[in-house]
């Protein structure tokens with residue numbers, strides 16, 4: 001952690017007790033942080049570990065497995081009933097019959113996280129109780145149970161979901177039946193592990209929980225976007241997590257955690273056969289995890305940016321495709337740096353394509369923001385309207401901005417060149433020997449801009465040939 005965290009803490013310590021409490025909080029991380037701050041402000045002398053214990057008490061995060069690593073939360077003082085209610089619902093994870101997922105919050109970058117593993121990871125990091133407690137605690141919650149519940153579907157991870165409202169989120173609904181872990185659970189576990197590791201390596205100064213969360217989740221990017229952003233922010237979740245774990249070790253840790261959890265909760269020792277089955281499931285789940293989180297870039301889904309439905313009947317692509325076409329949007333001409341702005345740009349482009357152009361949907365397959373995320377356009381399976389005459393042969397990926405004289409950020413280019421492309425190859429969307437071209441290689445246009453076109457012509461898969469002119 002850098003020095004800024006310590007300074008912020010000092011500043012917060014001199015704040016007076018806040019008296020104007022909010023009437024109601026949404027399940028947005030900004031609101032969650034305000035609620036945490038209210039707890040801190042009411043008791044300015046309390047340290048983060050105490051605050052975390054109080055949150056755990058409110059949320060009932062205090063089973064034998066957790067108590068093996070952390071103090072008994074019953075020792076923490078109770079909170080006012082209304083706050084306690086809020087924290088219980090924000091932290092206690094469950095999926096209801098109708099696929100509503102609770103215990104999740106929407107973060108400012110447009111991703112959703114479960115709060116419990118996040119808090120457990122941080123508390124274990126602060127207390128440095130037992131070796132690698134933060135890993136067990138972030139991995140663990142009911143891991144064994146979910147493995148056993150898992151019926152042999154084809155997927156182990158997911159799904160993601162949609163919020164009823166992204167400015168004042170209250171209800172999060174999964175897009176289908178939950179698998180072993182929902183996307184929010186994975187995000188929360190990664191964040192818990194990242195922050196827990198960081199703090200346990202480095203808790204030389206006492207920080208406030210609210211300022212820690214604020215720095216991690218609410219960092220505002222400046223004009224250079226991710227290229228000049230600090231290391232420890234939620235937009236870098238996957239990058240940071242990749243540095244922390246390597247898959248075979250994650251597999252071993254997961255097995256140890258399940259066994260430990262079963263022992264501590266008084267369940268009989270696993271039979272060899274059960275253990276073998278469990279190991280097979282863990283192995284497949286981690287394989288899927290590596291694909292989704294290590295090959296693929298983070299993608300903001302249509303419901304999150306507020307897409308209108310596709311009009312008419314979509315044409316399915318016949319995969320794998322031989323081409324990847326690179327575009328710039330030209331309008332909007334400025335790179336977008338926040339989830340709100342990128343989402344608004346997506347909606348504006350969709351409106352233009354549907355209303356003015358009379359197309360069925362936004363033309364692009366995917367769009368790269370400069371906020372650290374890729375935005376889903378028509379997606380992997382549906383033919384786009386981006387590169388005249390070639391739409392059935394390739395994906396069209398556009399970068400928000402005008403790149404006639406400037407380049408997109410290195411970070412945004414790498415998301416597409418290194419991650420989206422290899423993700424596409426690994427999931428069978430592109431042939432491994434795919435050809436990458438600029439829009440202008442096919443159609444008479446300046447797109448994707450002189451500067452950017454020069455840049456992509458140095459990329460590994462760039463090739464001028466092979467498309468037949470329409």
Ligand SMILES: *[C@@H]1O[C@H](CO)[C@@H](O)[C@H](O)[C@H]1NC(C)=O
Nearest residue numbers: 001002003004198201202204
């Ligand atoms: C710990 O914090 C110091 C400054 O506060 C920073 O220079 C250092 O990189 C941090 N160490 C780790 C392991 O994060």
Ligand SMILES: *[C@@H]1O[C@H](CO)[C@@H](O)[C@H](O)[C@H]1NC(C)=O
Nearest residue numbers: 021022023024025080082083
């Ligand atoms: C909780 O209750 C207290 C006292 O009744 C009130 O002042 C405060 O505004 C309430 N807070 C929330 C979050 O509803």
Ligand SMILES: *[C@@H]1O[C@H](CO)[C@@H](O)[C@H](O)[C@H]1NC(C)=O
Nearest residue numbers: 026164165166167168169306
């Ligand atoms: C989301 O909630 C806010 C605050 O309640 C409201 O002003 C806004 O209109 C809502 N947005 C949508 C799309 O419903």
